Amino acid sequence: MSSLGRRLLALFVGLAVAAALVEGAVRLVDAYRIPESSAKSIDRAASERNAAGFHDVEWAREKPPGTWRLVVLGDSFTMGQWVARDELFVKRLERELRASGKAIETLNVALGGADTRDELGLLRDVGLAYEPDAVLLVFFLNDATHLDSNPLMVKKIHAELAREPEGLARISKAWELFDRSRRQRAVTQATVADYLASFRGDAEQRAAWEDCKRALAELAELCKQRRLPLGVAIFPMLMELDSEAGHPFVELYAEVEAHCASLGVPVLQLLPVFLRRSAPALWVAPDDAHPNATANALVVPALKAFVLASGLAPR
Numbered sequence: 001m002s003s004l005g006r007r008l009l010a011l012f013v014g015l016a017v018a019a020a021l022v023e024g025a026v027r028l029v030d031a032y033r034i035p036e037s038s039a040k041s042i043d044r045a046a047s048e049r050n051a052a053g054f055h056d057v058e059w060a061r062e063k064p065p066g067t068w069r070l071v072v073l074g075d076s077f078t079m080g081q082w083v084a085r086d087e088l089f090v091k092r093l094e095r096e097l098r099a100s101g102k103a104i105e106t107l108n109v110a111l112g113g114a115d116t117r118d119e120l121g122l123l124r125d126v127g128l129a130y131e132p133d134a135v136l137l138v139f140f141l142n143d144a145t146h147l148d149s150n151p152l153m154v155k156k157i158h159a160e161l162a163r164e165p166e167g168l169a170r171i172s173k174a175w176e177l178f179d180r181s182r183r184q185r186a187v188t189q190a191t192v193a194d195y196l197a198s199f200r201g202d203a204e205q206r207a208a209w210e211d212c213k214r215a216l217a218e219l220a221e222l223c224k225q226r227r228l229p230l231g232v233a234i235f236p237m238l239m240e241l242d243s244e245a246g247h248p249f250v251e252l253y254a255e256v257e258a259h260c261a262s263l264g265v266p267v268l269q270l271l272p273v274f275l276r277r278s279a280p281a282l283w284v285a286p287d288d289a290h291p292n293a294t295a296n297a298l299v300v301p302a303l304k305a306f307v308l309a310s311g312l313a314p315r
Contacts, residue, residue, distance in 0.1 A: 048085040052126065055079050055088070056108040063131040067103040068314055070307065071127040073119040074138035076112035077235050077291060082284040087293040092300045097313050104313055107132070115208070116143045117215040123222065134229040134312040136303075137219065139256060141237060141249060144212040145198035191239075192248045199252050213259050220263040229311040232260050233303060236271040238279045238289045247271060268306040273298050 050058045063069055072078060072090045080088040094106040109127045111118070119137060127135070197205045216232075223230040234256055240247050250271070257267045274295070280286060282295040307313045 044080065044082060044084055046081075054108055054110065054126075055081070055085060056090070057085070059105075059107055059130055061130065064103065067105055068134075069130060069132045070104065070106045070134050070136060070312055071109050071123065071130070071132040072106055072136045072138060073122055073127070074110035074235075075114045075119070075140055075142060076110075077140050078108065078110035078138045079112050080108075080291075080296065081112060082288075082290065083293050083296055087296055089291075089296040089299050089303060092297060093303050093307070096300055096304045097307070100315075102314055110138070114143075115215075116212045116219070119143070120215050120219045120222070123219065128226070132228060134307075135219075135223055135231075136307060136312055137230070137232045139232050139234045141195055141198075141252060144209040144256070145195060191237075195237075195249060195252065199255060216259060216265075217263055220265050231266050231268065231306065231310045231312050232256075233268040233270055233299075233306065235291075235299075236269075236274060238274065238282050238291060238295065241274050241277050241279050244271065244275060247275075266306075266310045268302060270299050270302060273302050 044055065048055055050056050052059060078088075078090065080090075085091060088108065090106050090108040090110075094104060097104040097106070107127065107130060109122050111122065114122065116137075116139070123135060199206065199209055220230060234253050236247070236253065237249055244250060253269060253271065257269065260267045274282065279289070282291055282298075283289045284292045308315055
């Protein structure tokens with residue numbers, strides 16, 4: 001065999017060994033990975049729902065004497081459908097605030113699919129009946145779009161992320177990992193484009209954001225009339241978290257914050273809490289970017305400092 005042939009053979013053998021090592025490593029890691037369905041095996045919001053229909057403990061209609069009540073409004077990120085009730089940031093925050101010895105209750109008045117106008121309605125129709133002392137709105141970008149109200153789009157995204165491996169991915173774990181990463185990037189790019197259009201597109205695309213701004217103004221006015229301190233916490237999209245500069249929605253969060261500031265409403269940006277973390281490690285499942293128990297725990301220190309500084313809870 002010529003020297004060129006020997007070098008080519010050595011190169012081929014080296015590549016084959018490297019590929020085998022990569023495949024073996026991926027299979028080893030995969031063997032110890034939590035099954036993808038386990039995180040979503042129990043619909044906590046259904047099994048832990050209170051009499052009022054929310055993912056929380058039971059609430060006494062009449063507020064106990066000396067108790068401070070903070071109503072927390074939000075959508076599915078706050079409701080925490082797949083997270084145990086005690087692990088939700090709303091209840092973790094309550095425990096942290098109570099550590100000072102004060103009687104404080106946080107009421108999780110959140111529903112999946114709710115937008116800001118829905119959340120305004122939840123305060124009017126539900127929250128106010130429980131005599132709140134303050135209101136915290138947890139804002140997510142879906143609140144200013146019609147994207148998650150399109151079931152066909154949501155179904156398509158979930159199907160793309162969760163579909164069974166095909167071709168080479170069926171026999172090679174390494175290729176399956178590569179293929180999954182490729183599909184995840186494609187979904188991310190499409191999602192970014194859709195959200196940017198909801199804020200920067202034509203009048204029809206921006207309609208939900210314009211209504212969201214009106215709903216925020218109405219919420220601020222209602223709380224002002226009721227003498228209820230109001231604060232807004234912006235929960236980020238759990239993707240592209242390597243750096244603030246690389247996160248695709250920073251300017252949109254800033255736009256929401258600026259509108260709240262024009263209404264005199266203090267805002268907490270929660271993105272810094274998650275920077276330089278692996279986004280999928282914060283998801284309830286590989287095909288569902290709702291925050292898991294870990295993500296819920298991470299936001300509590302920032303939320304506690306914010307509600308105390310903003311008068312949403314007594315010091």
